Amino acid sequence: MKKENITIYDIAKEANVSPATVSRVLTGNAKVRPQTMRKIVDVIEKYNFRPNSLARSLLHKQSKTIGFILPDINHPFFSTLVQKSEAHALELGYTSFLCNTMNSSENESKYLQSLVEKQVDGIIYLGGRINDTDTEQKYADEMKKVMERIPVVFVNGQMTGVDAHIVRTDEESGIEKLVELLVNLNHKKIGFLGGIEGISSTDVKTNTFVKMMNNKGLDVNKDWVFGNGFSIESGEEVAAQLLYLKERPTAVICVNDFVAIGVIKVLTKFGLKVPDDVSVVGFDDIYLAEHFPPGITTVSQNYDLLGETAINVLADLINERDAERETVVPTSLILRDSCKLLSE
Amino acid sequence: MKKENITIYDIAKEANVSPATVSRVLTGNAKVRPQTMRKIVDVIEKYNFRPNSLARSLLHKQSKTIGFILPDINHPFFSTLVQKSEAHALELGYTSFLCNTMNSSENESKYLQSLVEKQVDGIIYLGGRINDTDTEQKYADEMKKVMERIPVVFVNGQMTGVDAHIVRTDEESGIEKLVELLVNLNHKKIGFLGGIEGISSTDVKTNTFVKMMNNKGLDVNKDWVFGNGFSIESGEEVAAQLLYLKERPTAVICVNDFVAIGVIKVLTKFGLKVPDDVSVVGFDDIYLAEHFPPGITTVSQNYDLLGETAINVLADLINERDAERETVVPTSLILRDSCKLLSE
DNA sequence: CTGTTAGCGCGTTCAA
DNA sequence: TTGAACGCGCTAACAG
Numbered sequence: 001m002k003k004e005n006i007t008i009y010d011i012a013k014e015a016n017v018s019p020a021t022v023s024r025v026l027t028g029n030a031k032v033r034p035q036t037m038r039k040i041v042d043v044i045e046k047y048n049f050r051p052n053s054l055a056r057s058l059l060h061k062q063s064k065t066i067g068f069i070l071p072d073i074n075h076p077f078f079s080t081l082v083q084k085s086e087a088h089a090l091e092l093g094y095t096s097f098l099c100n101t102m103n104s105s106e107n108e109s110k111y112l113q114s115l116v117e118k119q120v121d122g123i124i125y126l127g128g129r130i131n132d133t134d135t136e137q138k139y140a141d142e143m144k145k146v147m148e149r150i151p152v153v154f155v156n157g158q159m160t161g162v163d164a165h166i167v168r169t170d171e172e173s174g175i176e177k178l179v180e181l182l183v184n185l186n187h188k189k190i191g192f193l194g195g196i197e198g199i200s201s202t203d204v205k206t207n208t209f210v211k212m213m214n215n216k217g218l219d220v221n222k223d224w225v226f227g228n229g230f231s232i233e234s235g236e237e238v239a240a241q242l243l244y245l246k247e248r249p250t251a252v253i254c255v256n257d258f259v260a261i262g263v264i265k266v267l268t269k270f271g272l273k274v275p276d277d278v279s280v281v282g283f284d285d286i287y288l289a290e291h292f293p294p295g296i297t298t299v300s301q302n303y304d305l306l307g308e309t310a311i312n313v314l315a316d317l318i319n320e321r322d323a324e325r326e327t328v329v330p331t332s333l334i335l336r337d338s339c340k341l342l343s344e
Numbered sequence: 345m346k347k348e349n350i351t352i353y354d355i356a357k358e359a360n361v362s363p364a365t366v367s368r369v370l371t372g373n374a375k376v377r378p379q380t381m382r383k384i385v386d387v388i389e390k391y392n393f394r395p396n397s398l399a400r401s402l403l404h405k406q407s408k409t410i411g412f413i414l415p416d417i418n419h420p421f422f423s424t425l426v427q428k429s430e431a432h433a434l435e436l437g438y439t440s441f442l443c444n445t446m447n448s449s450e451n452e453s454k455y456l457q458s459l460v461e462k463q464v465d466g467i468i469y470l471g472g473r474i475n476d477t478d479t480e481q482k483y484a485d486e487m488k489k490v491m492e493r494i495p496v497v498f499v500n501g502q503m504t505g506v507d508a509h510i511v512r513t514d515e516e517s518g519i520e521k522l523v524e525l526l527v528n529l530n531h532k533k534i535g536f537l538g539g540i541e542g543i544s545s546t547d548v549k550t551n552t553f554v555k556m557m558n559n560k561g562l563d564v565n566k567d568w569v570f571g572n573g574f575s576i577e578s579g580e581e582v583a584a585q586l587l588y589l590k591e592r593p594t595a596v597i598c599v600n601d602f603v604a605i606g607v608i609k610v611l612t613k614f615g616l617k618v619p620d621d622v623s624v625v626g627f628d629d630i631y632l633a634e635h636f637p638p639g640i641t642t643v644s645q646n647y648d649l650l651g652e653t654a655i656n657v658l659a660d661l662i663n664e665r666d667a668e669r670e671t672v673v674p675t676s677l678i679l680r681d682s683c684k685l686l687s688e
Numbered sequence: 689c690t691g692t693t694a695g696c697g698c699g700t701t702c703a704a
Numbered sequence: 705t706t707g708a709a710c711g712c713g714c715t716a717a718c719a720g
Contacts, residue, residue, distance in 0.1 A: 074420070139687050291605060351696090
């Protein structure tokens, strides 16, 4: 199994110089006579030599790698966010470890430990435990231990009792915009569908929804506020339940676009037209929202800014610069064709 | 910037043993007296010590990391494949670098070099240059240089003049199944839409399509075989062009599900019903295919098997075991509601 | 401008 | 069963 690696010593010998000089041309940190340089460069190219960054990292105590922890790369929200973030990380010289936990706490711990051992310079936490409204003590403890050594940025999440740097979407104002929109379209009977109680984004959105409805002087019908997940399938289920009700809302806000898609699918299937019979809006603006008929009105997550900011904050922490404790990224309303003016 | 890391020396000192003994309990490679062991374990836990895997890797000449090179994690085909592969890699003890090239050759070279320097044990190439039907010489050379040091597995791709291990979907038989299906449904006027000439999967599919049509004694109308990409938008464009034609096909096979979605969107928009007026089938079976109305009949890529096999082959190469030069993963036809019997 | 040397943290000899 | 010492590949510090 032992591969005979080429090292700077091999290069040095062949070029009749010392290893240090080879190192100098590699890093460019010190002056080398052009003639010597050329000789060395030639040998390097001859052997197609590449410096071992493991050795370098060991010395410098920094690996120029970061880790992304997230539940599922196969979800468009995460894949988009990872794509944007990773691209920016690359610009700053960082290579990214992908840690797909598949919602398993076990995997999450395993990965966390692996990232520590692999000496990543920082961790971007996109989802998992940080999405629980209430954090289990043992997870908080584990997190704190990691954070003693490695800078961590939470994106759209938090942990009770853990004082981490946070970059988050302004979900409150996003929901406010949606309620505002529907109210302006004359809707009074509005529901909120999808999500899971105890997951912070659901709780934040639900609370904001209720608050906004009250502000507008509208009643919240408890029968119209429920959910059991974030997937298309869960959207289908809640919509099916909605159909059983005697009185139905004229408009529903969904916790995310996936749920909205599921809702639209089922409503359509049972002969209710969107937006003619029911208005439906989503959240996230995944690329699908544009394409799924009739085109879903939603709130954009501002993936570029969110990802870039997260990486910038992390880089600041890594380099011991000051960084905002919490950065809130604004959202924008994306108008499409899934809701319409209620006229009667 | 220098973090004072805890090392086995610190642990050794505190436990009154030698570093070597600490190392032994860490690896479990040698017997340690239970009493000594306990003392050491206590100290390790007290300081929450984790061994530095960089140092370990340097010594062992293997990093237990692999790299994934792909064009865009935000495409469901890749995100699904990465998700499955990465999960299996984790089971085998490998952590994954994500290298999202965004179709930039520059990034591709940059990443390739970075992976070499980072001493990854292997590389899974999911897309990029390996998708060109004809390989540019300089890319082939670059690839060969990498492969002298690091095992590489190509998934659904190849490089002219590069003798790599390949794991690929049986695209030929997938297309055959689709043609077969449509012919059985009485369709004779069948088109093939989407893709880009020179990209191998497009070429393979187109060729197979033509061959199958000939086998069935059907003419291929050149006006119905074209494409300009793999995205939903490109599907919209080709469908728009289709509408201009005097004579239109009664069924179209799309290079992938995204294109199929775009095609369905535009046809629907212009009043043609799918499948009543036109039958449309896709390829890949991305999760969306099931949900996009009317539900797209397609060919499943067998993501689990594809990902798992790729990782297994790579692991075999890493451990210098024998591995199949080329593994072909079968597909399966997924029947949904986007095509129907042509009756007249 | 260039060479020598030490040490990053670990695991593996070889002795004891 | 345990310890001492070396080396993985590299760069920084110090000489020259």
